[in-house]
Amino acid sequence: MSHKFLVHYIGDSVGVAIDDIAAGEEVLGVFLEDDSTILIHSNHQIPLGHKIALHDISENSRVIEYRVPIGVAMEAIKEGSYVHTHNLKTARW
Numbered sequence: 001m002s003h004k005f006l007v008h009y010i011g012d013s014v015g016v017a018i019d020d021i022a023a024g025e026e027v028l029g030v031f032l033e034d035d036s037t038i039l040i041h042s043n044h045q046i047p048l049g050h051k052i053a054l055h056d057i058s059e060n061s062r063v064i065e066y067r068v069p070i071g072v073a074m075e076a077i078k079e080g081s082y083v084h085t086h087n088l089k090t091a092r093w
Contacts (some may be wrong), residue, residue: 005046005052009032013054013083014052015056018048031051042080053079054079055079072088073088074089
């Protein structure tokens with residue numbers, strides 16, 4: 001099985017799709033930090049370049065990518081879910 005998403009650092013909340021991910025697909029991700037892998041069941045279709053949740057994220061919790069908060073979860077987000085503007089408020093504004 002080849003990987004379909006990348007995670008920048010261990011401890012990040014999300015990975016980035018490097019290929020389209022289908023809903024219901026078991027997808028392999030690779031941590032760039034140490035080349036370790038993670039297997040996640042995708043709950044939604046996730047387009048190339050978009051984010052997948054690596055673990056459950058509570059409502060109002062910070063979402064971490066690149067070891068920094070990129071935003072706040074506007075609702076509870078389940079592992080394997082699509083993370084985007086519908087459930088993530090950016091930290092920029």
